Amino acid sequence: MSQYTITVIKNEQPKPKPASDQLMFGKYFTDHMFIQDYSEERGWHNPRIIPYEPISLDPAAMIFHYGQTVFEGLKAYKTKEGQIQLFRPDKNMERLNRSNDRMCIPAIDEEFAIDAIKHLVHIDHEWVPDTPGTSLYIRPFIISTEPYLGVSPSSTYQFIVILSPVGSYYKEGINPVKIAVENDYVRAVKGGTGEAKTAGNYASSLKAQVIGEQEGYAQVLWLDGVEKKYIEEVGSMNVFFKINGEVITPMLNGSILNGVTRNSVIELLNYWNIPVVERRITMQELFDSYQKGELEEAFGSGTAAVISPIGELNWDDQKMIINQGKTGEISRKLYDTLTGIQYGTEEDPFNWIIKVK
Numbered sequence: 478m479s480q481y482t483i484t485v486i487k488n489e490q491p492k493p494k495p496a497s498d499q500l501m502f503g504k505y506f507t508d509h510m511f512i513q514d515y516s517e518e519r520g521w522h523n524p525r526i527i528p529y530e531p532i533s534l535d536p537a538a539m540i541f542h543y544g545q546t547v548f549e550g551l552k553a554y555k556t557k558e559g560q561i562q563l564f565r566p567d568k569n570m571e572r573l574n575r576s577n578d579r580m581c582i583p584a585i586d587e588e589f590a591i592d593a594i595k596h597l598v599h600i601d602h603e604w605v606p607d608t609p610g611t612s613l614y615i616r617p618f619i620i621s622t623e624p625y626l627g628v629s630p631s632s633t634y635q636f637i638v639i640l641s642p643v644g645s646y647y648k649e650g651i652n653p654v655k656i657a658v659e660n661d662y663v664r665a666v667k668g669g670t671g672e673a674k675t676a677g678n679y680a681s682s683l684k685a686q687v688i689g690e691q692e693g694y695a696q697v698l699w700l701d702g703v704e705k706k707y708i709e710e711v712g713s714m715n716v717f718f719k720i721n722g723e724v725i726t727p728m729l730n731g732s733i734l735n736g737v738t739r740n741s742v743i744e745l746l747n748y749w750n751i752p753v754v755e756r757r758i759t760m761q762e763l764f765d766s767y768q769k770g771e772l773e774e775a776f777g778s779g780t781a782a783v784i785s786p787i788g789e790l791n792w793d794d795q796k797m798i799i800n801q802g803k804t805g806e807i808s809r810k811l812y813d814t815l816t817g818i819q820y821g822t823e824e825d826p827f828n829w830i831i832k833v834k
């Protein structure tokens with residue numbers, strides 16, 4: 478049997494599916510999951526799709542102690558014709574391997590991983606919801622499994638993919654959020670792991686997120702970890718500002734996550750001949766442009782919300798109300814175009830869509 482043959486064990490006790498208006502984010506899971514093992518002797522082997530179930534690990538498994546793990550997040554969308562499709566899964570698998578490299582995890586075969594995801598989604602295709610804005614969230618992740626308390630890379634791993642039907646991010650239409658600039662905590666530093674999608678980055682961001690929520694903010698805006706001067710990201714989204722007709726996003730610097738949505742936004746803006754630049758931008762520059770009346774729009778980008786307009790941004794006690802707290806023209810156009818491509822109602826000039834079957 479080839480190392481690329483996926484063994485399938487069907488779940489004989491499928492669960493009832495939640496109604497699509499009851500869906501939330503990441504709370505329900507489908508009937509199947511994909512697993513593949515890694516050992517130094519055999520490399521990645523034994524790929525299988527099995528009933529969704531708890532996994533059993535040794536309490537000394539390295540994942541529990543030193544957090545050597547990576548993950549990805551993408552979605553499957555159902556078109557009104559019933560076609561199930563993925564958005565740029567190749568980008569997610571490329572990034573998974575970049576995260577793997579940073580975390581000393583052996584590379585996966587990107588094409589095979591896409592095939593495995595397609596196969597899994599096809600088996601659970603009845604779980605892809607079809608009311609507007611809903612989708613099937615796909616969570617590939619790799620954990621270190623060797624039972625060993627020494628600090629070194631694990632010699633064994635598991636690559637797992639689970640699926641979760643998710644509701645519309647915007648229940649009442651795309652809506653601007655209130656954001657606080659984070660001045661105490663940092664998310665990542667140059668040379669650290671900010672560019673990798675790895676658990677520790679999220680664990681270390683919780684404190685600021687909790688405090689922000691208590692103060693009535695949806696997310697925090699992260700500044701660079703050294704000088705706390707340069708803008709990096711917003712929550713777990715990349716961030717864009719439209720200043721004086723030009724769209725600016727912080728350039729990738731090793732501590733910013735290289736978002737697939739970020740990349741798609743840049744490509745679309747270029748395609749529409751709307752000026753877009755990737756460069757460093759300080760909080761002071763943003764505030765100055767706000768005071769001059771030149772800050773026209775601000776928004777976050779990510780797979781979960783696609784585009785999340787920022788209506789209010791607070792920097793210490795300086796309050797910025799952006800575009801009168803309303804969704805801007807570019808934010809709206811990007812949201813409509815990206816979701817249109819994802820759900821198959823708009824043409825796909827970049828061949829971003831991969832059909833599941």
Ligand SMILES: *Cc1c(COP(=O)(O)O)cnc(C)c1O
Nearest residue numbers: 713714715734736737738779780
């Ligand atoms: C995943 C993620 C993003 C967005 O990436 P997408 O590929 O667009 O979903 C941005 N920032 C952080 C910290 C992330 O984890």
